[in-house]
Amino acid sequence: MNRVTQNLLLLLLGGALLKISAFSADFANYVKPGFRPLVIAAGVVLVVLAAAALALDHHRCRSATRQKELLRARAAEETYLAQMLGRDAVVPTRKHEHKHAGGHRVAWMLVAPLAMIFLVAPPALGSFAVRQSEQTSHVPPPTLVEARPTVLKDGRVNVLSMIEFANLAWDDPSGSLRGKTVRLTGFVVPSGRDDAWYLTRMRISCCAADALTMQVMVKGAPAPATDSWVRVTGTWIPRSPRRTGTYTPPEMTVSRIEPMAVPDEPYE
Structure with missing residues (x-):
């Protein structure tokens, strides 16, 4: 050269x-x-x-x-x-x-x-990267380093990040998510089931190479198009006491789905 x-x-x-x-x-x-x-x-x-x-x-x-x-x-x-x-x-x-x-x-x-x-600039990581990842549903979310919401309000929509929702669902003795309406943002990944699908967001520490998959299983509505971005409003489904050991994504039942454009900041 x-x-x-x-x-x-x-x-x-x-x-x-x-x-x-x-x-x-x-x-x-x-x-x-x-x-x-x-x-x-x-x-x-x-x-x-x-x-x-x-x-x-x-x-x-x-x-x-x-x-x-x-x-x-x-x-x-x-x-x-x-x-x-x-x-x-x-x-x-x-x-x-x-x-x-x-x-x-x-x-x-x-x-x-x-x-x-x-x-043609490559897009942000999507469903293909999620399927290829070995992290899927077997590792609990990392400890949240940002400040959690001090109070989740009744009678209003509480906007949470995926990591906030996952941590509150997985490790919150007070059960503050119970009965609260929350709104999450992410892209759609099929779950392989007819009655549920995953709302997904990738979390990065530095760059896309270290991306960690954050998922919530959504029930109560048909899955939108794969990789489409949506805002989902609904309520948390508490974990069964019998489900212990292996980590599984938290679940929610949906009351509203809003399609949206890909955000300028696709990662959390």
Whole structure:
């Protein structure tokens, strides 16, 4: 791979980072929102470095062109003098330059993945990632680090995150969820059953690579389209005392389902 190709790849990479962070919210499909300034800064640094390197290469190319022209002029002058003096011309020579055209063609193929970011940015993790995950329903949710709601109100809709709902359903001796109306947001994943489906949200600590699946089994309404985003309003179904040991997702019965667009921040 020659220097020009390397610099163009750097420029494309920096441009891709800026496209998904400075000019759109697509970066949230890969990392937490708090990383946006770092992604923008990385994109700016790469673009500046690539532009500076391309400018330097252009200057070197012009210098090399001038040197070749000077060598040709010296060769013509030497030939003329040799003819006048009746001696053999001593022509200055250049070092042999190796060209690896095939290697350059292969290097340009590396541009394709970067170009795809400009044309078709990969979406946030969805039902396919959930099915492939080994975390599904066998590991209890992590301890909640954010502050829980102090009071869940009767007679109103309590908006909770998936992790808040899961922790209150799994480990809340006071049973504060009992009889309360809650609203959760997530995407739809089939459960393999006709009478229930999963409302799902992915939780990340840093980036999509460490995503943890958070699920609630929804009963009482047909499943919307797989991977569609919805707001679900309903009430918690308390766990049976006999269900101990292996973790199972909390359950709720639904009273209202509202379709929605994919949120700017798809992860919790």
